[in-house]
Amino acid sequence: MMREKNKVNINKIFHTKFKYILRHKDLPDDRGLLVGPPQTPLSDPPWDVLLRRISREFAQSKLTKLITTPELSEELLSLDENRLQKAYKIGLLYCAPLQTTEEEWFSNTTTSISFTNFLELLGTKVRLLGFKGFSGGLDTNLDGTGEYSIHDDKTFKDYEIMYHVSTMLPYEKSNRYQITRKRHIGNDIVCIIFQDEPKPFSPFAIRSQFLHVYVIVSPVKCKVDSYHVEVVCKNGVPYFGPPLPNPPIFDDPISLKKFLVATVINGQNAAWKTPKLSDPFYRARGGIIRDIVNKSIPRMNMDILLTPPQSPKKLSQDELNSILKGLFVDQLKYKGKPPDISLVKDLLEKGANPNIRIPQPKPLKESSASSSNDNLDDSYFSSTLPTPSSTTSSSLPSSSLSQYSSFKLPNILFATIALTDDPIYVKFLINYGVETMPKDNHFPNAFVFSATYKRVETMRCLLENIPALSDPKSVDTAINDTYNSVYSKNTQNNVLNGYGTYGNRIWYNFTKFKNQIRGK
Structure with a gap:
């Protein structure tokens, strides 16, 4: 006040x-x-x-009245400005005639004259190397994300847009899914779909946790500089303007550009209100508010009250790692949710190591159960703490289970997977350098580990962001390595008895599950 x-x-x-x-x-x-x-x-x-x-x-x-300091004012100002967005990154995907799948769309290397004209209408073609404006996450130092892109800062005052143009992002000839291109466009919230020939478009045609709003643009035949426009959203996105004209055709390029810019900005702001996107934001905001309050509450100590506020002591990396580890251990112990994302982000930005190993809580004693032919399959997709068969038949010795459960989780990503199915949290950890392929041979890669918990959304996120995890051979190897390291030879023989080969039995169910999350 x-x-x-x-x-x-x-x-x-x-x-x-x-x-x-x-x-x-x-x-x-x-x-x-x-x-x-x-x-x-x-x-x-x-x-x-x-x-x-x-x-x-x-x-x-x-x-309680907080201690007023310049730092408090700056933190409150930063909190208020957090959602006052003036720069936007928007996807732009070219769809050639007769193409129907996202693999085809993301693999385009040539375009049409209509698309080239549309790019000129949309903004300015800029050289990324050395570019000083808003880059939208594109590489401006080493040309790692292509040489050029489309940028706009002239349509509306103080608003800036960098477009992630599919055909300007690097093309990987050997990669069917074009992970580099999709990593940028698939992590945008709004995407413009340019179709040379208009056709119905489903908001679920592109597998993405973040894309919520699609603006479909196609040239009108027999009319120069005329475009047909539609807007398609995923469920939960509230209404936003400006309204489409009736019929939804624009003959004036200037009017079209203003409409598109207003639509992608308002569409992204509206999409932020969906639970999928807003819940992580509100968790982070709540953590920031609690942190501000905790740092500004007066202490019942006259020395503190009578001396000016001092900067907090800088923690060593060991201290930061210990705090980070403690956050996850506490949640694993009580089977809670992952720690507040803002607290984790603060620790990582101060130098905490995301790949510290996380001790597992001691497993509860389980009563033995009689084995059946279905136990092996069900146990592989167990949703308890990360022991692939921790609650299944007595054919697996308790000593083997105890030995496996005593291993530390490879890092905070694996601890997060054990706690919840939150792709946004997982994407956040990937951005901070967490390892998805652990060096500990007692654990599989993160994709296979997610499958043991049926973390479908997490598995989708991993496939979209980590190219190597989409390679079936690496998944096969991870499963075999995990199986061979966790179970003794005698145990393997017991499991195999009456079930055929372990690999065939496990891989049959796992392949069905993997195909399901890929949408096949």
């Missing part, structure tokens, strides 16, 4: 005006203006009265 300098004199009694912001974990914040009760020019503001006017839930005895 802030007192304004100017005062209103009503019948020679001073009434001070106050601006206030009531910040919530969930947006929007409450903002307003109050006129305080009568007071003398030198008297202190009646905070209890003002707080009750803002909300009846406030009780003076339950509120």
